[in-house]
Amino acid sequence: MHLPSPLPAFTYTLTDIPVTLHLGVPATERATPQTIFVTVQFSSPQHSPTDDITAVTDYQTVYDVIISLADLPPTHLVESLLTTLHQRLTSQHITPQRLTITKRPFPQGSVTVQWPPVDSPPPAA
16 A cells, blocks of 8 residues: 555554553552553654555554553552653653553542643653
8 A cells, every 4th residue: 555645643542451460559459459551642753655564663562561561560659650661662662652540449430640741741752
């Protein structure tokens, strides 16, 4: 497939990818696995005018990095998970624009932690 001309960069969002791991401040919370939901937004450079997968970021790689969080030792803070996720993505040459982890510890609610902070513009791709 040949596109008529290169298109501008694309933004990709992998949304609410479930990861089960041990997370929590008190030891009793960390003792039981719980599922968090991870969202990663990133851009890919200008799209190739051909249908060449090597010309864009492979979002299977992003998914695999997200899922690899399940292999971490028990973790206290969601913020630590975001830092680890950011480091793992950038080690794969993927520059995230926004990372979000949602934890649903309450029967009627959730906690969402996002990087960068809401009042900050996303970093340039």
